Amino acid sequence: MGGRHKKFTRKEKSKVKLKTKKTVLTKAQNVTDTSFKVRKIVLKEQLKSAVLNEPQTRRNLSVKELLSRLRHYNSSMQKSSLVGLQELVTQHSEEILGLHLSELIEGTARLILDQENDVRKGALKLLNVVLTQVPESRVMPFFNVLLSYLNCGMTHIHVSIQDDSLAMLDTLLEATPLLVSANADTVLCNFLDMISSLKPGSSSERTLTMNLNSRFTSVAWRMKVLHQLKGLLSALVEYKKHQDRKHSGCLAHPSENTACLRDSWTWKEDSELHIPVYNHHYRDTCYLPNVFSVGNSSDESSSEDKHLKKYVKVLIPLLIETWREVALGQVCKSSNNEVSYSLLSLEAAEVLKCVLEVIQLLCELLTSEVTEFITAHRKDFGYLFFHGFPYSCSQRHEEGVKVRNDMRKQKECLNKDPRCLSQNLAICHLFYCFYDDHNMDVELSSLMLKYVKGSMRNWKEQDDRKQLMQVLRHLLQCPKCWGCHGTNLRKVLDSTVAHYKKTHDQDLFEILSGLSLTAGLTHLYRYASFQEWMESLPDLLCSPTVPATTVEILGKLACQNNPLFCKILCQKLPDILNNLNSVQVTGADNECKGRKSISNILYWVKDWSGDALTALENHLQSENFDKELASHITDLLASRVPTERNTQ
Template identity: 35%
Template sequence: MGKNNRHQKNLKSERAKVKLKAKKTKPLPKGLNVTDTSFKVKKIVIREQLKQQNESEILSRRKLNVKDLLSRLQHYNSSVRQEAVKELKEILQQYSTEILSSQLNALLQGIAALSLDREKDIRRDSLKVLNLILSPISSEQLAPYFDVLISYLCCAMTHIAPNIKEDSLMFLDVIVQNCAGLLAKSSHKILPNFLDMISKLNVESQPGRQLTTNLNSKNTSVKWRIKVLSRLCSILSSIVNDKKSQQTKNLINDNKVIHIGKELKYILIHDQFKKQVCHINFDTNDTSANHNSESVLTFKDLTKYVNVLMPLMFDSWIEVCPKDQTSYSDLIISNEASILLKNILDVIYFIIEYINVLESSSNTSEMSVWLKNNFQNSVLKNLLVKFPYSQIKTVQRTRKRQEDFAKMELNTKCLEQNLQICHIYVWFTSVHNSGSLDKELCNHILDYLNESLESWSSTDNSALPALIRTLRTLFLKASKIWYKNHINLGNTLKIIISTYSQPPKKELHFQLFNILSEIILDHNLVELHNEEAFQDFVSSLPDLLLRKSIYDNTIQMLNCIALRYRKWIENELLQKREAIIENAKNIEIIGSADEKCSRLTICNLFHFTDSQVYY
């Protein structure tokens, strides 16, 4: 009953609904309601899997050759690009010689372009591959394609994305490591980018540049400037080394090539160098036309760059340097400040070194005078007033008691930085220019050098190049000016000799002896030669002939001393004559081209006594 009653109700509700009348439609024309099966089917072909590979062709683990991998470097999918880079890396690690001989241009183009990739991992992996490409090839092979690398490097250094700009410094590291000489020749394209990385141009009403801050970067402004300046040092070092090698090459060519001109009367034919035939040109007196004397960075370009760079570096230093300080007392600085100071001093050193190299070939001091007149006061004001510096070094205790969890702070001397400051100031004083020296500051510098020499230990050897540069500049270049200003160097010279005479500290011992030898051979250093400590040192040199080994240049130096300072060593030579001549038969001579001639030179040191010459 219940079910039938429900059915009746449903029927009534259906009848009560409004009925929609269906429109009459025309039937479809004949044939349109039939499925058309006349289409054609093609097979799906995966070419990489089905194509035949040459058995001698180098393939990756996924059976792709170098050409296929290079095409995938431009794929829109980052995973495909990254996988292609990794496979290229694996191939280059095994078959670098075979691939580079035929695919160098394509590889450089494809890999260098990834330095601008938006994915960090791809950029980093591409630099590892680039290092594998550049390390086995010579500069001559790379030269035709080097502009490609420089173009991408400049794009990366000036990129709008901070991450790409930061990784461009790693790109630069790879190039410096593998082809520094070629990089030096393109330095004029790269150097301006360093300024853009740490500063920005002011408005037209205020010309010049001002430092920028990195608000959206993981690196602080100080850390970023340290990274930029350290790479700038690498570039400047490459420029200096390239210029030195160029001068050395020109010097060798000067010995080999004879340029015939109107004023030439004769040619020596009995020297060791083979002559090279040159075309005679009597219409010009320029005998240096065949030499590549063009500088990779001209003095004009250098002055423009240094005028902008120096104020920026000093402003960077002012930001991190503590303000409260009395003159000439140890200033304690942070670890970041210490690293920044070292980079600033390195940049100044390479600028000075490049000026020295340029002036050595031009025989002028115009560039040195320019640098001194423009920046000596800035160096004194920003660096020397607070000299010397000490560094706060934080040490974590190893014991784990609760009261020992705190960090312990120690003050360590910034030896290398302080010695670099000494070198820069001494170099400024060596520039021939009117004006008297600051005696108080000079004595302060000497006191620091004396203290450093007396307390030198093997742990300080990292600062040895800075020490030797300072001493060489002080004694060989600036000593006459210091003596003229009544600043005596005798005590420092005495300490050097005393340090040399102590049990040898290998590297320090060897370097100090080289400096003393140069002082001996330079006849212009009369003031130093008159020092009592110097005369005592010269008189003790015959003892070197009684040792088991001796350098050939030391023998030649002793020969010059016997001629120039005979009175100082005559007694020592006569007293030890028999022992020296006997030892000359067995002594080991290091660095001699003709060992027999070197032994005869030792014996002939006594010719002034009996006029006997050994041959």
């Protein structure tokens, strides 16, 4: 083996070998050169000069940077940008909202649907700050964006987002009530989906749903939804009143005393005088209903009422079922001193109050359809609401801690009145609205009237007072009630007049004046208390300040030639004329128009005494008397002469 290997190596060495050129790599190709230099990229100052004048936060962030960060995927980045935007809007509201209002509304409303709870809360705070500093006219072009995100939030699959959408609706109702009310049709249906679902095989009938996977109990969640529904319906009632005033020609509310409404001006040397060239009413939208309609205009004008009527037909059964579920388990019948009453838990008392207030608002909206509405649900109301009257609340009633915590979380006051005064008065109001013929249940009607008499001793709570005013207005102005309970209603009338003399409450004045203007209640003039009140009305024109609504009602009494009122008016004419040049009419367009409205009452005075004529002549010839007002009175009384000659 060894010899053979040596022969092979000698043979290989003896071969001719070709020489190859050996390549050597250069240094530049295999060695890294570390001799380079590093410099920072510095922006020139002229590129930053345009940004330095913009408002910035404490972290030197501008509005555009913060708005761009609202779309960042990181929730902490979104929260910090919301805080920064809130800081800028608070400190530089005019500049920020004047240039970036649309971007702020769109970016903030979009975050209402975010998955993070903190982001949604921050978006609600920012939205509240923005909307409270901007008038409704500037929000109107972007309100569709807010409305779209609100509808998405109310119909979202997650209950927490639905909860925050209700908070967003509350913010919109406070900042832009007219815009929300004008688009109420698109929002109302969402409330039905939040507490109910369609029955299988039905297109209109619904049933209540249960919240099994929610931090809210089913009753607490329905209470939260119904509370927001009550706020929306309240805004809708005010919107309807505003529209009625506007369409009837009263474009502005009587209480609005704006500069554009004046037709007389007083020059003052120590101050500048600014007179508007155009009346602000000329800038309002011209109301031309159905101007492009082809069919019947009356049918199209009532489309909103038809939509609301259909909505009520679906909502009322759900309200009844909501109270039925609570009433069957938590209402206990008790008695004390031979008086039976229904004992409610705190939760049941709050549910009853909310349900009744929603029904009252629906009745106020559907003024012409109340009869049909009553007939359809009279039996249910009689059994579930009227049968247990009166109700009382027990604060010691056994109730879980979780229920009370849920009620506190929804920021609603627990019913601390053990008498349930607001609930019982609401039931009285609905009873007298539902049953025009009170002879159907005389015992229950007498019981409710007795309760109303007892509740008149307490006029402190604002909610209870509002309910009581509604009941008194219906009771005292209903001829059928006087026919059934004449003696008891007289005591109620005496108490009402006595309380008006103490407080001079304007709501009580409107109730009593409604009695004097109703043709079918002439028998009230036989009562001494009502006569005394009528005789005291001309004294109101002698006071330093008079509401414009009061002057209007007194003018109607003079126009109707009310004998008792006109008799005392003639006796008070000298005092009224002495006070005419200095009286302040609150709610009038200006001082001169307010005083002219009082002087218009003089047109209906027939018997002028010698003292009254002397006082009138002295005032008309006095230099201190308003010349415009004196000319108005002269023309007014001169116009009576042809009328009196014709009657003779």
